[in-house]
Amino acid sequence: MTTKHTLPVAVMALAVLVLWYAGAVWLNAPMATDALNRAGQGWTTADLIRATLAMKRPILPTPDQVALDLYNSLTGYPVTSIRNLLYHTGVTAGAALAGFGMGVVLGVALAAGIVQARTLESSLLPWVIASQTVPILAIAPMIVVILGNLGFTGLLPKAIIAAYLCFFPITIGMVKGLRSADPLTLDLMRTYSAGTAQTFRLLRLPASLPYLFTSLKIAVAASVVGAIVAELPTGGQAGLGARLLSGSYYGQTVQIWSALVMAALLSVTLVAAVGLAERALVPGARGGAR
Amino acid sequence: MPAAQPAPLTLVPPAADTAPRTIVDIRNLTLTYQAADHPVYALSDVSLSIAKGDFISLIGPSGCGKTTLMRVVADLEQPTSGEVTVNGMTPEQARLKRAYGYVFQAPALYPWRTVERNVMLPLEIMGMPKADRQQRAREQLDLVGLSGFERKFPWQLSGGMQQRVSIARALAFNPDLLLMDEPFGALDEITRDHLNLQLTRLWLSTRKTCIFVTHSIAEAVFLSTRIVVMSPRPGRILDVIDCDRDLPRERTLDIRESPEFQRIAHRVREGLMEGHSYDD
Numbered sequence: 150m151t152t153k154h155t156l157p158v159a160v161m162a163l164a165v166l167v168l169w170y171a172g173a174v175w176l177n178a179p180m181a182t183d184a185l186n187r188a189g190q191g192w193t194t195a196d197l198i199r200a201t202l203a204m205k206r207p208i209l210p211t212p213d214q215v216a217l218d219l220y221n222s223l224t225g226y227p228v229t230s231i232r233n234l235l236y237h238t239g240v241t242a243g244a245a246l247a248g249f250g251m252g253v254v255l256g257v258a259l260a261a262g263i264v265q266a267r268t269l270e271s272s273l274l275p276w277v278i279a280s281q282t283v284p285i286l287a288i289a290p291m292i293v294v295i296l297g298n299l300g301f302t303g304l305l306p307k308a309i310i311a312a313y314l315c316f317f318p319i320t321i322g323m324v325k326g327l328r329s330a331d332p333l334t335l336d337l338m339r340t341y342s343a344g345t346a347q348t349f350r351l352l353r354l355p356a357s358l359p360y361l362f363t364s365l366k367i368a369v370a371a372s373v374v375g376a377i378v379a380e381l382p383t384g385g386q387a388g389l390g391a392r393l394l395s396g397s398y399y400g401q402t403v404q405i406w407s408a409l410v411m412a413a414l415l416s417v418t419l420v421a422a423v424g425l426a427e428r429a430l431v432p433g434a435r436g437g438a439r
Numbered sequence: 440m441p442a443a444q445p446a447p448l449t450l451v452p453p454a455a456d457t458a459p460r461t462i463v464d465i466r467n468l469t470l471t472y473q474a475a476d477h478p479v480y481a482l483s484d485v486s487l488s489i490a491k492g493d494f495i496s497l498i499g500p501s502g503c504g505k506t507t508l509m510r511v512v513a514d515l516e517q518p519t520s521g522e523v524t525v526n527g528m529t530p531e532q533a534r535l536k537r538a539y540g541y542v543f544q545a546p547a548l549y550p551w552r553t554v555e556r557n558v559m560l561p562l563e564i565m566g567m568p569k570a571d572r573q574q575r576a577r578e579q580l581d582l583v584g585l586s587g588f589e590r591k592f593p594w595q596l597s598g599g600m601q602q603r604v605s606i607a608r609a610l611a612f613n614p615d616l617l618l619m620d621e622p623f624g625a626l627d628e629i630t631r632d633h634l635n636l637q638l639t640r641l642w643l644s645t646r647k648t649c650i651f652v653t654h655s656i657a658e659a660v661f662l663s664t665r666i667v668v669m670s671p672r673p674g675r676i677l678d679v680i681d682c683d684r685d686l687p688r689e690r691t692l693d694i695r696e697s698p699e700f701q702r703i704a705h706r707v708r709e710g711l712m713e714g715h716s717y718d719d
Contacts, residue, residue, distance in 0.1 A: 340513060432551050
């Protein structure tokens, strides 16, 4: 399996790197040309390319610049230091996971309510959908301000914004999942004269798990986005969002890109963790459908 | 879901000698669905009495109401008029007392449960202790010839094996009455013959009362003590054929070549044709 996949994975990674370098040369060329002209001496194309790949504040930093910045940040300081990106990643991950937890509870509870009571579907679902049409960037500062007035700062406002983003896919997926039980299997439960609670626990809930986990993967990635967006208006000193903000204040594009890479790695890790949980909790999941 | 409470743990008590000989009694049953634009007459004035230990096959063209009739007995459908009793109770009371096991057209196994845990499902719902559940499930799987497959998942089994698991599941809580809705309809003929043989042995050894819906004349004649031939919609009973007089109780696949078998099969076919004639 793994050897069969090595080649395509390597080719894809190489293609991304080549495109990235090409983009860096192309985007940084005007600034590099200016700088070389100002230096006064003649320059060749090779000089220009070398200059575009080693700029202090490039429009697009190169992968090696980002990697070096990440390496310095991760190994040069203790994990508790605010100069270590892992510290910021941890802060963001904490808010994202707290929000994810809240989103799961809210999303599953809403789905269970909607499935059990038809009236909730018509009365509640429009509001759930409407909540997602409001841009998170618009509502995040307001949530932060309101909660700040009530005396809540730090993790909670960020977690709430993350939860706001991630409960929706969970509700939608879970409603579908709880209704996915085959009519025959529902008849079967009736022939056993199983009660509503037994039918829910033994049939509807396990039948919904594949749907739930698909939603959870979307939701956990969304919770990272939510936590980062929430860190922008809080003006906090810690978190990947704060790093992005301070990077853009001071034109530190390499720092921004390092934070972006860490955010991506965090999301990939969390989605993979959800995948592992799915394998552990859904027996026969790899066997596909019936 | 029903408002009535399910019966507590008790399994169906083995029928004592004092129990009525008639297990299922259907009188003047009529069932009409209200479809979007017109009423659909599914069953019309059906009367049938099924004795303990009978193996009854319901045969008829598609959509003639065979399945509907069985679903009424199982309290999965409500009749428009007429009376049905199961073990002397209404179908609902019988269902709440878990008087019957139901085998559907599809195996309807839970893909997230192993074979063994699928068979244990009804026992779990009825609140049997875990150790007993497991033992009972193993016995039932042994009975349908699936020992050694306890830990497999349904998708690792062939269609015929899955349907055997679903029969083991229906038998797990030892109901007196077994309702089977074309259980082998989706299987190939060789598997079907094999399962018919197994089923007839199972029926002989357990002495359950069986109601069996089928499209296959050969299957019906081979398995049944009595065959009920039904007309196209609205379903009515055209003929009730007694197989027990001419065929031995213990049957092998060879008897299908015997003249008695052929004669009964011919009569079933006649009945089915007669039902179709006024369709043209």
